[in-house]
Amino acid sequence: MKPEELKWEDESVQSESLDLSRRDFLALSGAGLFLFFWAGPLDALQEPARLGRPSYPTDFNAYMKIAPDGRVTCFVGKVELGQGAMTALPMLLAEELDVAFDAVDIVMGDTDLCPWDMGTFGSLTVRMFGPVLRGAAAEARAVLLAMAAEHLQAPAARLQVKDGVVTDPGQGKSVSYAQLVAGKRIERHLANVAVKPVSAFKVHGQSPLRKDALDKVTGRGKFAGDIMPPGVLHARLVRPPAHGAKLIDVDTSAAGKIPGVQVVRDGELIAVLHERRDVAGHALGLVKAQFEPAPPGTDDVSIFDHLLKTAPPPQVLGESGSLAEGEKLAASIIETTYLNSYVAHAPIEPHSATASFEDGKVTVWASTQTPFPVKQQVAQALRLAAEDVRVITPYVGGGFGGKSASRQAIEAARLAKLVGKPVQVVFERNEEFFFDTFRPAAVVKIRAGLSPAGKMTLWDFTVYCAGEREAKQFYDIPHQRTRSSGDRNAQGLHPFAVGPWRAPAVNTNTFARESHIDMLAHKAGVDPVEFRLAHLSNQRLRRVLQAAAKQFGWKPGKTPSGRGVGVACGTDVGTWVATMAEVAVDKRSGQVQVKRVVTAQDQGVIVNPDGSRQQMEGCIMMGLGYALTEEVRFRNGEVLDRNFDSYQLPRFSWMPRIETVLIDNPEVPAAGCGEPPIITMGAVVANAIYDAVGARVLQLPITPERIKAKL
Amino acid sequence: MQRTISFTLNGKAARLTVDDERMLLWVLRQDLGMTGVKFGCGSALCGACTVIVDDEAVRSCSTPVKEIAGKRVLTIEGLGHEKHLHPIQQAFMKHHAFQCGYCTPGMILNAYALLRKNPRPTRDEIIRHLDDNLCRCGVHLRIVEAIEEAAGVPRAVVKGGAR
Numbered sequence: 105m106k107p108e109e110l111k112w113e114d115e116s117v118q119s120e121s122l123d124l125s126r127r128d129f130l131a132l133s134g135a136g137l138f139l140f141f142w143a144g145p146l147d148a149l150q151e152p153a154r155l156g157r158p159s160y161p162t163d164f165n166a167y168m169k170i171a172p173d174g175r176v177t178c179f180v181g182k183v184e185l186g187q188g189a190m191t192a193l194p195m196l197l198a199e200e201l202d203v204a205f206d207a208v209d210i211v212m213g214d215t216d217l218c219p220w221d222m223g224t225f226g227s228l229t230v231r232m233f234g235p236v237l238r239g240a241a242a243e244a245r246a247v248l249l250a251m252a253a254e255h256l257q258a259p260a261a262r263l264q265v266k267d268g269v270v271t272d273p274g275q276g277k278s279v280s281y282a283q284l285v286a287g288k289r290i291e292r293h294l295a296n297v298a299v300k301p302v303s304a305f306k307v308h309g310q311s312p313l314r315k316d317a318l319d320k321v322t323g324r325g326k327f328a329g330d331i332m333p334p335g336v337l338h339a340r341l342v343r344p345p346a347h348g349a350k351l352i353d354v355d356t357s358a359a360g361k362i363p364g365v366q367v368v369r370d371g372e373l374i375a376v377l378h379e380r381r382d383v384a385g386h387a388l389g390l391v392k393a394q395f396e397p398a399p400p401g402t403d404d405v406s407i408f409d410h411l412l413k414t415a416p417p418p419q420v421l422g423e424s425g426s427l428a429e430g431e432k433l434a435a436s437i438i439e440t441t442y443l444n445s446y447v448a449h450a451p452i453e454p455h456s457a458t459a460s461f462e463d464g465k466v467t468v469w470a471s472t473q474t475p476f477p478v479k480q481q482v483a484q485a486l487r488l489a490a491e492d493v494r495v496i497t498p499y500v501g502g503g504f505g506g507k508s509a510s511r512q513a514i515e516a517a518r519l520a521k522l523v524g525k526p527v528q529v530v531f532e533r534n535e536e537f538f539f540d541t542f543r544p545a546a547v548v549k550i551r552a553g554l555s556p557a558g559k560m561t562l563w564d565f566t567v568y569c570a571g572e573r574e575a576k577q578f579y580d581i582p583h584q585r586t587r588s589s590g591d592r593n594a595q596g597l598h599p600f601a602v603g604p605w606r607a608p609a610v611n612t613n614t615f616a617r618e619s620h621i622d623m624l625a626h627k628a629g630v631d632p633v634e635f636r637l638a639h640l641s642n643q644r645l646r647r648v649l650q651a652a653a654k655q656f657g658w659k660p661g662k663t664p665s666g667r668g669v670g671v672a673c674g675t676d677v678g679t680w681v682a683t684m685a686e687v688a689v690d691k692r693s694g695q696v697q698v699k700r701v702v703t704a705q706d707q708g709v710i711v712n713p714d715g716s717r718q719q720m721e722g723c724i725m726m727g728l729g730y731a732l733t734e735e736v737r738f739r740n741g742e743v744l745d746r747n748f749d750s751y752q753l754p755r756f757s758w759m760p761r762i763e764t765v766l767i768d769n770p771e772v773p774a775a776g777c778g779e780p781p782i783i784t785m786g787a788v789v790a791n792a793i794y795d796a797v798g799a800r801v802l803q804l805p806i807t808p809e810r811i812k813a814k815l
Numbered sequence: 816m817q818r819t820i821s822f823t824l825n826g827k828a829a830r831l832t833v834d835d836e837r838m839l840l841w842v843l844r845q846d847l848g849m850t851g852v853k854f855g856c857g858s859a860l861c862g863a864c865t866v867i868v869d870d871e872a873v874r875s876c877s878t879p880v881k882e883i884a885g886k887r888v889l890t891i892e893g894l895g896h897e898k899h900l901h902p903i904q905q906a907f908m909k910h911h912a913f914q915c916g917y918c919t920p921g922m923i924l925n926a927y928a929l930l931r932k933n934p935r936p937t938r939d940e941i942i943r944h945l946d947d948n949l950c951r952c953g954v955h956l957r958i959v960e961a962i963e964e965a966a967g968v969p970r971a972v973v974k975g976g977a978r
Binding site: 186187314316317318319320321322323325327329330379381383451452453454501502504530532533714718721724748749753754755756757759762 | 846896904942
């Protein structure tokens with residue numbers, strides 16, 4: 105990944121985010137370099153601090169503490185959303201520090217205890233924060249080794265470290281980290297300490313029991329809604345029926361008569377509170393609120409015309425050759441428009457927060473991907489100094505980008521201050537669907553040309569309203585241009601909030617690109633895998649595509665072959681993926697069953713193979729939703745899908761046979777792995793459906809109606 | 816109607832004076848501290864709130880507490896604990912059959928209800944039984960494999976490192 109391709113996931117954190125595009129730091133994650141020097145106060149990490157922005161601390165003590173019993177506690181601003189950071193980060197620490205993985209505990213997302221972090225998104229945890237944590241641990245190890253050398257009166261070079269014990273084989277004497285540190289902070293520092301080379305890795309490549317396993321199978325693990333301090337009141341809030349609807353009048357008198365119910369109004373914030381959530385819910389039902397209807401606007405059908413009309417002029421992201429020349433060389437042209445609808449994050453845990461206000465300080469337990477930005481937002485909303493706000497992040501019940509926005513935390517904090525008691529705000533499912541920052545609806549236009557010999561000569565790609573991430577072409581095409589118009593933060597495009605959704609923009613861009621490539625292969629009369637390989641000099645992608653084909657047992661053929669097999673490739677967050685799928689399509693009903701999915705992935709160095717497979721399997725299952733059913737319907741600001749009856753998530757009965765292939769590529773530093781395998785799911789299903797029945801559906805999700813319309 | 820309801824909760828006698836129209840979910844979570852029972856959708860559509868009532872899996876978000884009078888209620892807290900996990904919990908650990916963990920208690924308890932009735936279910940029977948329990952992280956395959964293991968069903972072997 106090049107520095108300029110790193111985009112912030114959430115505008116709310118943009119203003120205070122660490123400027124990771126510092127050249128030194130990002131060079132570290134560039135392909136081919138996997139040793140880096142933790143330079144004590146690393147220049148790259150200090151620079152944002154000089155600019156007055158938060159940044160990762162340069163003192164390694166911020167990330168770890170060694171207790172007298174030898175246990176090591178790791179402190180990180182990242183949070184556990186299910187993606188396994190709670191396991192992967194202690195693995196990195198154990199590796200560099202030379203302590204046992206089982207001896208490492210971890211504290212995550214607590215703004216009082218953990219070093220600053222901008223948020224858990226963008227597959228940044230291992231890829232970007234990993235080097236920071238490794239560097240800190242490497243420096244700590246070097247300092248401990250120097251202390252041990254003095255203690256044992258032996259040259260440091262002769263010492264060996266295992267499981268936190270330093271041994272001098274010469275004298276047969278040893279001393280543990282715990283003895284050296286004696287529960288104290290380590291005051292010494294060293295500059296230019298190298299992290300371990302891949303060849304020295306012992307913890308990488310293992311798949312230990314997840315650190316959250318016991319908490320999660322026993323139900324004892326706490327989520328934000330499980331935090332109920334004594335006296336906590338549960339709040340239910342008056343919400344508008346539609347985005348853009350304005351409150352005219354509200355009558356809370358009937359609700360206020362229910363014993364124990366407290367009514368609070370502070371501007372737009374109107375809440376009924378009770379010590380039982382369900383009673384508060386009953387009281388909310390008695391509130392009579394009148395809203396002026398939202399002004400007429402778009403709906404889920406007219407939205408695409410609206411986006412094209414409203415989007416600003418496209419910006420060129422990349423260009424090579426000459427489009428006119430490409431046209432001239434083309435014997436045939438395929439030009440198509442691809443659409444995708446708004447998609448919800450729909451974590452099973454709704455946005456939840458509990459806040460407690462005491463002695464001018466507030467503590468907020470929040471289900472959030474961004475505890476440090478939430479701390480700033482709460483401080484601002486309550487007019488408190490930042491040091492008077494503590495955000496604690498318990499387990500988060502799924503995020504997928506949707507919990508980068510955390511309005512419930514602000515609401516809980518405001519209410520706790522107003523009523524002087526702890527307050528919990530947990531969204532109802534219909535609030536979850538209403539306030540979700542959806543994946544943006546988008547349009548992609550592609551015009552591409554084929555030479556008489558079946559080579560791609562022209563590629564002109566424009567994405568509207570999704571974002572530019574991975575819009576650029578990776579197939580070899582001499583004359584091409586990539587443009588993006590109106591990223592998802594652009595004003596006035598979308599009728600409600602949109603935001604990052606697992607691999608933001610990349611699902612949209614990959615669906616369009618890989619559908620189009622398949623149409624070109626069909627036009628050329630060439631097998632779609634062969635066609636891709638004939639235009640592919642990227643060795644990492646060639647390798648994953650060939651690995652997927654081998655595992656799948658891909659037999660070359662021209663589409664539509666009737667077999668229902670498809671392929672799609674892509675890249676995201678420095679990782680390359682190729683996916684193959686087999687589907688069965690019922691022509692009469694338009695119903696699709698995805699029977700088998702094979703995904704091969706090259707993510708560079710693999711920290712935790714089972715962790716990677718968990719993410720790959722999860723991406724495959726989750727991706728079936730945006731491919732086949734998930735679409736938020738709305739009209740004039742009113743969200744029509746408000747629960748899981750009409751908004752269909754993937755289920756057990758959808759489950760294909762799933763096979764994951766991990767390519768070991770130690771020459772590239774660990775890249776992202778929470779998002780990449782989802783990016784190919786729209787296109788691979790679309791391509792397999794075309795191969796099955798000859799229906800080329802250009803809009804996600806590929807519903808039975810859209811298939812039947814193409815038959 | 817406010818009344819006193821007696822039932823068995825995780826093997827112990829429980830008595831509670833409560834508005835008997837309230838939903839079991841909120842009584843369990845707030846009045847009795849059983850926070851392993853999760854709120855997901857409030858409309859019996861996701862299964863996160865699943866508990867066992869007299870060996871049947873029920874959606875506690877949509878079950879008025881009056882319906883459990885005199886019955887046995889089992890929540891995840893009563894199924895097993897750290898030192899003595901139920902075989903289904905052990906299998907969920909071994910297979911990493913969870914990610915965020917929010918749907919997990921409901922999944923485990925629904926699997927428990929299945930195995931009480933059908934100790935050796937086929938894969939199709941497991942899938943049918945669990946189909947209305949939603950998992951957004953996409954852990955479905957591991958959940959099925961964990962239940963197969965807990966039931967002692969021999970695992971299908973696929974070549975090439977695939978599952």
